[in-house]
Amino acid sequence: MSRPTVAQLRAFLALAEHLHFRDAAAALRMSQPALSGAVAALEETLNTRLVERTTRRVLLTPAGERVARRAERVLGELDRLVEEVRAAGGPLVGPLRLGVIPTVAPYLLPVVLPRLAAEFPDLELTVHEEQTDAIIAELVAGRLDVVVFAPPSPVPGVTELTLYDEDFVLVAPRSYELPGVLPRTALNDLDVILLNEGHCLRDQALDVCRQVGARAAAATYATSLATLVQLVSGGLGVTLVPETALPVETRRAPGLEAHRFAAPAPYRRIGLGYRASSPRAAEFEALAAVVRSAVDGDSATEVRVRGRGE
Structure with missing residues (x-):
């Protein structure tokens, strides 16, 4: 069974925060097509729609709301893990x-x-x-x-x-x-x-x-x-x-x-x-x-x- 990647979760979380592909891509310093592709790949991996695309902005589906909350916790724990390892390696x-x-x-x-x-x-x-x-x-x-x-x-x-x-x-x-x-x-x-x-x-x-x-x-x-x-x-x-x-x-x-x-x-x-x-x-x-x-x-x-x- 395939699982979401960290890059996919970060892309989706940025989109959930900004509710705009261009702004989310700018926040992550990546291209808009790359961000859109990462979100689409996450939707395919989870086999569910996470966002509703309108002409002006992006809306989260109910599943997208749940994934965003969980992704924030997962990425937060991952960042803390990396920080702890770095701290142990020396100042x-x-x-x-x-x-x-x-x-x-x-x-x-x-x-x-x-x-x-x-x-x-x-x-x-x-x-x-x-x-x-x-x-x-x-x-x-x-x-x-x-x-x-x-x-x-x-x-x-x-x-x-x-x-x-x-x-x-x-x-x-x-x-x-x-x-x-x-x-x-x-x-x-x-x-x-x-x-x-x-x-x-x-x-x-x-x-x-x-x-x-x-x-x-x-x-x-x-x-x-x-x-x-x-x-x-x-x-x-x-x-x-x-x-x-x-x-x-x-x-x-x-x-x-x-x-x-x-x-x-x-x-x-x-x-x-x-x-x-x-x-x-x-x-x-x-x-x-x-x-x-x-x-x-x-x-x-x-x-x-x-x-x-x-």
């Missing part, structure tokens, strides 16, 4: 799927990746860059092992290790002639440009503005920090940039000045997150230690590295 050996938010990845990875390669040569690292909600969803679903993000997690079940705190710095056109050190209330007289919705950095910047009653420029948003800084360079307003991004982004744009805030300065916290059920906690503690050490040794930026439990 940070073999595949590790890392998610990183876009406002951290370009500035942290160049500092951390060489250190990881030197200290853990048998680590097989893959990196996925996406906004917080997306990488946390991938983490909880078992498609990522660990994430670097700005805590807290939007969902329960994620263990968080603090890595470092970094101040926000106000970036403005040089023509604004602002003092070098600013009180937060200076934001009241400025148009603050933000990232688009979905970026946690946008929410953090809005929080800083709300604390002093400042407004954000309603008509101007950007999809990346690089674009945000270029807009400021073009005279469209000011923005808040995290310390680690400052050297990279201000180097690309002319006519800018960075202004730090008077103490206590607004800041954000960056942490490492993993599933609370993962047996690889010791490995992720080791990973966090490497990240802290690499950041602490980077002379280009000023951050406050935090130890375990802070």
Whole structure:
């Protein structure tokens, strides 16, 4: 008697989650025909219809609902088995799927990746860059092992290790002639440009503005920090940039000045997150230690590295 394969179950579970062939295929990083073929093969193996295909979306049949629930448990147990075996083989050996938010990845990875390669040569690292909600969803679903993000997690079940705190710095056109050190209330007289919705950095910047009653420029948003800084360079307003991004982004744009805030300065916290059920906690503690050490040794930026439990 033939049995479903792991690939078939993963394909069907992704389809059950997204209820759309294109979105499910994108989530698994496979082609849509390959995903459709895997689901069809699973239906043939089980000799039952699992999905109802309409012109706009996919619906699960009653049998499909039952298979999806069971497949989630089966694949969860399989992932835990693999994690336990990897953990027994030594710290940070073999595949590790890392998610990183876009406002951290370009500035942290160049500092951390060489250190990881030197200290853990048998680590097989893959990196996925996406906004917080997306990488946390991938983490909880078992498609990522660990994430670097700005805590807290939007969902329960994620263990968080603090890595470092970094101040926000106000970036403005040089023509604004602002003092070098600013009180937060200076934001009241400025148009603050933000990232688009979905970026946690946008929410953090809005929080800083709300604390002093400042407004954000309603008509101007950007999809990346690089674009945000270029807009400021073009005279469209000011923005808040995290310390680690400052050297990279201000180097690309002319006519800018960075202004730090008077103490206590607004800041954000960056942490490492993993599933609370993962047996690889010791490995992720080791990973966090490497990240802290690499950041602490980077002379280009000023951050406050935090130890375990802070």
